[in-house]
Amino acid sequence: MGGWLGEVLIYMSGFGNEHASEDPRCPGALPEGQNNPQVCPYGLYAEQLSGSAFTCPRATNRRSWLYRILPSVCHKPFKPLEEGHLTHDWDEIEPDPNQLRWKPFEIPKAPQNKMDFVSGLHTLCGAGEPRGRNGIAVHIFVCNTSMTDRCLYNSDGDFLIVPQQGKLLITTEFGKMLVEPNEICVIQQGMRFSVEVFGETRGYILEVYGAHFELPDLGPIGANGLANPRDFLVPVAWYEDRQVPGGYTVISKYQGKLFAAQQDYSPYNVVAWHGNYTPYKYHLEKFMVINAVAFDHADPSIFTVLTAKTTRAGVALADFVIFPPRWGVANNTFRPPYYHRNCMSEFMGLIKGHYEAKEEGFQPGGGSLHSMMTPHGPDADCFEKASKAKLEPERVADGTMAFMFESSLSLAVTKWGLQTSNRLDKNYYKCWEPLKSHFNPKCK
Numbered sequence: 001m002g003g004w005l006g007e008v009l010i011y012m013s014g015f016g017n018e019h020a021s022e023d024p025r026c027p028g029a030l031p032e033g034q035n036n037p038q039v040c041p042y043g044l045y046a047e048q049l050s051g052s053a054f055t056c057p058r059a060t061n062r063r064s065w066l067y068r069i070l071p072s073v074c075h076k077p078f079k080p081l082e083e084g085h086l087t088h089d090w091d092e093i094e095p096d097p098n099q100l101r102w103k104p105f106e107i108p109k110a111p112q113n114k115m116d117f118v119s120g121l122h123t124l125c126g127a128g129e130p131r132g133r134n135g136i137a138v139h140i141f142v143c144n145t146s147m148t149d150r151c152l153y154n155s156d157g158d159f160l161i162v163p164q165q166g167k168l169l170i171t172t173e174f175g176k177m178l179v180e181p182n183e184i185c186v187i188q189q190g191m192r193f194s195v196e197v198f199g200e201t202r203g204y205i206l207e208v209y210g211a212h213f214e215l216p217d218l219g220p221i222g223a224n225g226l227a228n229p230r231d232f233l234v235p236v237a238w239y240e241d242r243q244v245p246g247g248y249t250v251i252s253k254y255q256g257k258l259f260a261a262q263q264d265y266s267p268y269n270v271v272a273w274h275g276n277y278t279p280y281k282y283h284l285e286k287f288m289v290i291n292a293v294a295f296d297h298a299d300p301s302i303f304t305v306l307t308a309k310t311t312r313a314g315v316a317l318a319d320f321v322i323f324p325p326r327w328g329v330a331n332n333t334f335r336p337p338y339y340h341r342n343c344m345s346e347f348m349g350l351i352k353g354h355y356e357a358k359e360e361g362f363q364p365g366g367g368s369l370h371s372m373m374t375p376h377g378p379d380a381d382c383f384e385k386a387s388k389a390k391l392e393p394e395r396v397a398d399g400t401m402a403f404m405f406e407s408s409l410s411l412a413v414t415k416w417g418l419q420t421s422n423r424l425d426k427n428y429y430k431c432w433e434p435l436k437s438h439f440n441p442k443c444k
Contacts, residue, residue, distance in 0.1 A: 011233035022272035029272035064275025088256030090412035104365030127409035130156035150249035157209030166201030175235030339377030353400025380434035
């Protein structure tokens, strides 16, 4: 299958499937019965992209074979590239254990300040380091122009991209994906991609190094529920045989730094491919929501879309969790999120609408971080309303999509996040100050 059906992109479905795709302009481009024949159809080169060690068990083994016009090794040497506000230096500023909230991150105005996806990457917080293959980073991206004759690949780990404003047309070696707000995509380690935008664009990125994202185990939920595998979409093969005499820039994110190499052709020259190591996207409206139907507020883990596991059972390097529209029906229950101190770190973002626990102050395009063991919970207004509300079946979060990046690591905030961005809400703590004691020892 090709990448376009008229002007509509087409996809294959299934999470982690063994897919095979060839551009219809070159039927039979996939070799039959083997991966690297002596001579590939159409004179193509065979190249394997490994996303796991060769000897990983079959259940976790990830690789794809790409059949391309030129192999990706054809480029000039890499040279350092200015990183801007992209960093993995978690010690550049003193730790801050306070509850943190950011106003919507500002998008630069074009044409005065043109910024594409790569130059618009800003690291907000993170922990660990890519050389040891254990860690995460949370980035904000803001951009107003498309990547032209340059691509990016992440040697350190996987990008989970959450667009908040503006759609992204992402070209990869595997084909094209259109990703709009309320959708997510994952570009896995080593995959080259370029981002085309259509105006002022903003979003969030969860980067993990040392693990790939998986669907969470369902346990007693059973065989179905949460994010269903069939709803994940994978691009189909599309290629361009395009020479770039002025030079095409390939950018590698390597050990937390950026490096650039020049070549004279487009990297999107993959005519056919097969395998289970691919980019993919998912629409958050497809999530099958589960909630408490008798009493009490269930833990937010029931809203996990994807997880990147550690070697400890049940402990995530990072979870991607959403808070989608749903019914609230619990009896004799304080229905908003409970007050909490957590052994995990919780970064929250808002794609659209109003988050139920803090309808004021937490805005689309902004964020909050509640660090390890830092108390958090509903603001005073939410508590008073929910404590007195008549408990009837009600819709919760209609028109809203909030999400959480949760990690077992203790996250450090960057200097850009605390100072340079100038988006930190220094009055955040005041939303809890009106909370008052209702304790009466004479009234049970």
